[in-house]
Amino acid sequence: MIDYEENVDLSKLCTIRIGGTAKRVYFPKSVEDIIQLLKISQDSGKKIIPLGVGSNTVFRDGILDHLFVSTSKLKRYEIERSEDHAVITAEAGVSFKTLVSLVKRYNLEGFENLSGIPASVGGAVAMNAGAFGSEIFDIVEQVEWIDSEGKLTVSSKDEIDYGYRYTQFQKEGFIYRVKIKLRKSKRNIPQIIKEHLKERNIKQPLDLPTSGSTFKNPDGISAGYLLDKAGLKGFRVGDVGFSEKHANFTVNYGHGSYDQLKKLLETAEKLVGEYFGIKLEKEIRIVE
């Protein structure tokens, strides 16, 4: 029997705190549970909506009757250390906070630029999360994932299609487990991480509920710059707005709703289109 909960408040499952109620959310605890859920998906014709920490996700209001599958009970990990390297094998629900504590403890290099991302391993790999010039695929070695027919596949990095904020897993597949490889460092990794977090705090509105970058950066230019120049920095629709600190961060000032968020995004897409002739592409995932 796979764990599940009914009538779940979705605003608690995403960091921007917007959304209605899920009829049911499943919480697999093993790869067998995930395979069973993919079979349920096939039989019912309902697509699985994987849920990580929700730092890139927004839900509509009202009742949502999807096949929601949270990774919050897939939190096992192991670390193998050799003289020069360490390999961490982590289930999809392991948080970046856990990885940060490991890389600090063993002074490992390669993860420091990603350390402030509020993600789960599964969500980060599915989106190829990145920050400060690094991305998770710089350190990914292997992904174990389950396809829509319920088959477990082990793919090495060079067999996976990925790019800027893109991987093949956005089209198909549930990520079960990921192997990442890091180098032992001679630098002071805890200190470097501390500095990164400080910089992030200066640039990004981390004191308010947010879903991080709203739009992907178009080729060669930053979405934050375009939104700022189009006059949208600090612009609000009701309780939802583009942060006064960073124009590409949508924030919830209290009781933000999905309709307000949608209006905000439409306004931004329209204005940036008119001013610059650039079509912004959303980075956040909207679940309707």
Ligand SMILES: NC(=O)C1=CN([C@@H]2O[C@H](COP(=O)(O)OP(=O)(O)OC[C@H]3O[C@@H](n4cnc5c(N)ncnc54)[C@H](OP(=O)(O)O)[C@@H]3O)[C@@H](O)[C@H]2O)C=CC1
């Ligand atoms: N750089 C930064 O500072 C920040 C980055 N982020 C981004 O947000 C993401 C955060 O991760 P998280 O909050 O856990 O993710 P979410 O719960 O927000 O899910 C994000 C996406 O990942 C997919 N996904 C999640 N888990 C799995 C899984 N096990 N298998 C397959 N697909 C999965 C989802 O499904 P589907 O693709 O099927 O829709 C969804 O599109 C990171 O990738 C990162 O890019 C967020 C905040 C700040």
Ligand SMILES: C=C(O[C@H]1[C@H](O)[C@@H](CO)O[C@H](OP(=O)(O)OP(=O)(O)OC[C@H]2O[C@@H](n3ccc(=O)[nH]c3=O)[C@H](O)[C@@H]2O)[C@@H]1NC(C)=O)C(=O)O
């Ligand atoms: C937060 C996310 O990722 C972030 C990641 O944390 C940071 C840290 O390096 O770099 C990216 O932001 P970003 O491109 O906006 O980086 P920043 O350094 O803040 O800004 C880039 C440029 O835009 C300009 N800018 C930014 C914000 C603003 O209001 N106005 C403005 O003009 C800045 O001056 C800078 O020249 C990622 N975003 C994307 C879409 O690639 C996320 O994916 O959710």
